Structures are given as C-alpha cells and as structure tokens.
Amino acid sequence: MIYVCKNCGYSFWVKRARCPRCYSTEFNTKNIEEVELLISWKLTATPDGFEDKYWLCLVKSDNVKLFCRSLSEPKNKMRIKENGLCEPLA
Numbered sequence: 001m002i003y004v005c006k007n008c009g010y011s012f013w014v015k016r017a018r019c020p021r022c023y024s025t026e027f028n029t030k031n032i033e034e035v036e037l038l039i040s041w042k043l044t045a046t047p048d049g050f051e052d053k054y055w056l057c058l059v060k061s062d063n064v065k066l067f068c069r070s071l072s073e074p075k076n077k078m079r080i081k082e083n084g085l086c087e088p089l090a
Contacts, residue, residue: 002064003027013066032080034089035059035066040074057086 004011007024018025040057055070059078068086070078075088 002030002032002061004030011062011064013064032061035061035068035078035080035086037074037076037078038065040070059086 002011002013003015004027005019005022005024006026006028008019008022010019010021011030012020019027036059038058038060040055042053042055044053046052046054051071055072055074057068057070057074057078059066059068059080061080066080068078068080068084070086070088072088074086077089078086079089080086
C-alpha cells in the first residue's frame with residue numbers, strides 16, 4: 001500500500017503521521033499490485049529468525065521506491081505481499 005498526500009500529492013510507502021513534504025495529516029491510500037525490480041542482492045548469511053537465504057529487492061511503483069524480500073529469484077516484474085515480502089510475477 002502506498003500513501004498519497006491529499007494536499008501536495010507526495011507518495012510514500014511507510015505510514016507516517018505527517019507528509020514529509022508539506023506536513024499535511026490527510027492521505028489517500030493506493031494498493032500496488034505490480035512493481036518494477038530495480039536491483040536485488042542475494043543474502044546467504046541472514047539474521048536469526050529469517051530464512052536461510054533470500055533476495056533483498058529494491059523495487060519501484062510510480063514514483064515510490066521500496067525494499068522487499070523475495071524467497072525466490074526476482075524477475076523484472078514483482079508482486080508485493082504482506083510483511084515486506086514480494087514474489088516474481090509469472
């Protein structure tokens with residue numbers, strides 16, 4: 001989900017109390033179905049509580065860039081899931 005400021009139109013991923021650009025407190029939400037992969041890193045030494053290996057992906061939707069992690073090798077088009085996970089589109 002992406003948050004869009006009702007006042008200035010600034011888009012961001014992490015929910016905030018105020019818009020970082022104009023400080024408004026009113027937002028619309030936009031669901032994101034598909035994102036474009038910008039770059040990914042395969043992690044094989046992971047912290048306790050995480051999978052043994054996963055890919056950290058920097059993805060983009062509209063003007064918003066965000067990080068997610070994929071349990072399978074990323075492709076050019078990805079789908080955002082819950083809890084910061086993403087998966088390649090078939």
